[in-house]
Amino acid sequence: MAIVRVGFIELWVRDLEKSLEFYQGLLGFRLEHREEGAAYLRGYEELEWSLKLTQAPFPAVRALGFKVDEKGLEQGLAWARQEGVPYRLESDWGRPEILRLQDPFGYPLAFYFKAEKLPRVLQNYHEHRGPGILRIDHLNVFSPRVGEATRFYQEVFGFRLTEYTEDDQGRLWASWLHRKGNVHDIAFTNGEGPRLHHFAYWLPDPLAVLKAADILAGAMRTDQIERGPGRHGISNAMFLYLKDPDGHRIELYTSDYLTVDPDLPPVRWSLNDPRRQTLWGHRTPKSWFLEGSPLLDLEDRLVPTEAPALQGLPEHVT
Amino acid sequence: MAIVRVGFIELWVRDLEKSLEFYQGLLGFRLEHREEGAAYLRGYEELEWSLKLTQAPFPAVRALGFKVDEKGLEQGLAWARQEGVPYRLESDWGRPEILRLQDPFGYPLAFYFKAEKLPRVLQNYHEHRGPGILRIDHLNVFSPRVGEATRFYQEVFGFRLTEYTEDDQGRLWASWLHRKGNVHDIAFTNGEGPRLHHFAYWLPDPLAVLKAADILAGAMRTDQIERGPGRHGISNAMFLYLKDPDGHRIELYTSDYLTVDPDLPPVRWSLNDPRRQTLWGHRTPKSWFLEGSPLLDLEDRLVPTEAPALQGLPEHVT
Amino acid sequence: MAIVRVGFIELWVRDLEKSLEFYQGLLGFRLEHREEGAAYLRGYEELEWSLKLTQAPFPAVRALGFKVDEKGLEQGLAWARQEGVPYRLESDWGRPEILRLQDPFGYPLAFYFKAEKLPRVLQNYHEHRGPGILRIDHLNVFSPRVGEATRFYQEVFGFRLTEYTEDDQGRLWASWLHRKGNVHDIAFTNGEGPRLHHFAYWLPDPLAVLKAADILAGAMRTDQIERGPGRHGISNAMFLYLKDPDGHRIELYTSDYLTVDPDLPPVRWSLNDPRRQTLWGHRTPKSWFLEGSPLLDLEDRLVPTEAPALQGLPEHVT
């Protein structure tokens, strides 16, 4: 199943107006479509929507979306049937065919190829607002079995490893896996799961990351700035982690590197390297290692979670 | 007369709505007040308005405003009476006392100290729009007698010279003079005058200058981009020159240097140094040397102009 | 033949010391290896060298290098034999197997997969110099038959079209083709050819592009700044074009966009759109349309060129 890239995320939110005030009003996402209880947004570079917000009784993640190639849907369907995982064909606004399935770890994936293209607004700079959200970059999920999930996503879904974190005993604590040619489309982080850790959008440059923090501060919402701005050791990207009004974590991210070489050697990080999380040595707040968003299965029921096999937190936590 | 800094400019514009679409809509100036036929705007750092646009039958400049210290108005008044130059006391929105006078070269100056302070919005980053206009930085005027005007503004008004352009025979073609401690509050440029060459606003950083160009381009208004973005040799600042809907030239400017030392040696530039206008060697369009805005006298009549004593253009003109 | 990305360029230069003063001294390329008459350089993100400079009697381009996948070399060899194009296997420093061949248009291509990896220095920020050259981004070549070459590179080499320029009669003047997932690995430009138009390196952000111009100006080498800094309409990237001491044109480039979607619609530009070359409407110097570097065939003889079928220059040329 040829996955092209991460494509979208669908979030359950408790108050759609509040969420839009955050995503559209402060972060400047383009609102492209609204219908009964749902909103579809995109970044300025995207030709397809990438963020769907759905009014719901509690916060959760309904789908982790991936763009596949022309034959991907058919192959995914064959695979789902063969493996016996739950699956379903759906359609959504501008996406006539979506294959939803729950992978063996419980993640609610959604594969699609066909998409109605929205008008190109990348160079409509006079319409850009906020820090200039460009495109969805990656998903990061908690997993109690990082090693297993990493192997599965490599072998079955064809992801490629770019960086990883190990402890002194060689146990895998986190992995970064890509399809599209930068550091990741998906990352696995050790922790109670399956849950979403965060989703991330690409910004035009490091100053835009600072601008996002300024905007939150200007709006007197520093409590929603969880971590950063900073530069990651892992990925080398500039980052800022925000909590949306429902506690979903969004990362603003930019300036990692090209990973298309088939012989690219993955970068190994030691769990307690102070430069791993933030190259500048900043400590990471404990919430960052513990809090995440619950997932929904194909029947919109909460996916049960398990505690991680690897216990404890890294050093360099505040 | 202790002048503190350049304070404002008052422009006659033919279509106030069109002008506001440009200054407020594209450049993100804050509109603070409107009354019959006039609009008052400011940058995000300013506590006082700095740009007044007045609906009028033709484009012109009604006032070149300077903030003075507490005793400045009285001293200015005494000076105007003694010299016999035309003068008048006025008030305007938020400025109860303005001394308007026409200097011996014909420039319509306006001095004021008292100003109602507007709310501080520098850190209301969620409200900032456009490239982030911060504050008025300087005025640049055409003069047919640059040498004379430069001496007068130094001796009578207390300006201090930071940079100047000379030809091979030691004749002064342009001068940069300051009060507030950066490269200039006013500059004189050889040419038919007295006229306004341009007025300039300070931006937060060089990327903001690029953003301004992107915004104009996004709005399909590249014809209003006259010159730049570039870095000046003179002043070392990043710049962009735009023409507003009436042809008034506004410069977006940032990152010059501190000039408060009393023993600061002025920087001399040779007229035909390719790095003078743009450090990177770019040629300057001919319009930049020829076009300017007419001035109004205290009776709102056009100030007559004369041709410059120094004829010809520098090299490095397109 | 699965091409992964553009990989390197090999230039003949007349004075290796002068070239190193430019590439290493001013632009900050890392010099990784020198041997008799040749130098191997890379950007800070690269794990393989990407620029080879060879002391030679006249300026020329000896190879346009592309990284292929594991089977690429074998497939390329089979293709070369089948098509009867000139080819040869070579090795170079850190690259044990290089397949050199001359394509039907005369371009001297070099395919390789295996490469000794150099130490990772991306995060050795204390060692970075100059504007921070990161990685080779693309090659741009003159072709007298852009339409034909574009089709061939799509059909035979698997490149994908992202943007193109047409005149009013629908004739193709230029095309941008990629493998690695951004706007291009190679572009074809109408003109006397085959010749190299330029090669391009990726910079970390738009400020780095300005910094490169500042560095050239600081070193009193504004005559080597041919065009820019500016933002391209095509590709949306920030750019700066420099001429090296032999007249080879290097572009510093950053911030284009992701192109991995199989259904990405190519962007069409009209030949005389003022925003095409520079989004801000800047005119392009005539030299940019006329000057290029000659190519060498596999015997190091100059490849003969022909005049383009499409005559004339676009508007918006200085």
Place this chain on the structure above:
Amino acid sequence: MAIVRVGFIELWVRDLEKSLEFYQGLLGFRLEHREEGAAYLRGYEELEWSLKLTQAPFPAVRALGFKVDEKGLEQGLAWARQEGVPYRLESDWGRPEILRLQDPFGYPLAFYFKAEKLPRVLQNYHEHRGPGILRIDHLNVFSPRVGEATRFYQEVFGFRLTEYTEDDQGRLWASWLHRKGNVHDIAFTNGEGPRLHHFAYWLPDPLAVLKAADILAGAMRTDQIERGPGRHGISNAMFLYLKDPDGHRIELYTSDYLTVDPDLPPVRWSLNDPRRQTLWGHRTPKSWFLEGSPLLDLEDRLVPTEAPALQGLPEHVT
């Protein structure tokens, strides 16, 4: 005594080579002069040296230097005699006349006007290294009597208040005072004193602040990054605090605002406002409130300190 601006700082360091490796090697200060046991450095915008490092048995601050106007030295001398504070006339490299005196709070001040001008290197961009240190911006000192010191520096030395921090009972915890027209030349911070809290240099733009952090991280010296990068609430500037090899704290600082208006209303901050220290709400490390550099009197003996009257730390401390 007309003080123009902060002018220099003279530090005692235990290992001059190590200090130069930090200031010159990593931060890119220009080393202008070395003599037996001392080094004189400057930023790229400065025409005079601003940092003197002297090899010494223990870390300390020997002088807090201020540039005065032509009559300043004479006036200072008269004042010192009249007040009976310790004083002495000295000369140093490139500074023929320096009036050193110890103010009533124990701070070792040094006033000078005359200075040999060094060559202008602001536009020698090809020679700039590190984040691009431009000029000394301010000094920040611990004081056990902030209210008293603030009044004295306003009334006697003519400084002007721009921002200040108060607790709920209206007691002054910190003050920012300027002469040169931006937020401060000197700041007083409540704490054991008199001691130096930090000295600060101006960088060209916010990206340069990030670059400084990257450089320290690249050199594996994250332990010398004490706080930031971040944006101050107070001053609105981007900042980074580093500890030099002797524990002296240097701030890299940029992008505050213009303060020349005589009627500028000072900005009041509440001691426990989370946006005061860092606009983004980041907590400040405890070391930042406690650690400082000891001062030397005119005989090079340590100036005794006293505990502050106001006890306790603000909230938002890690």
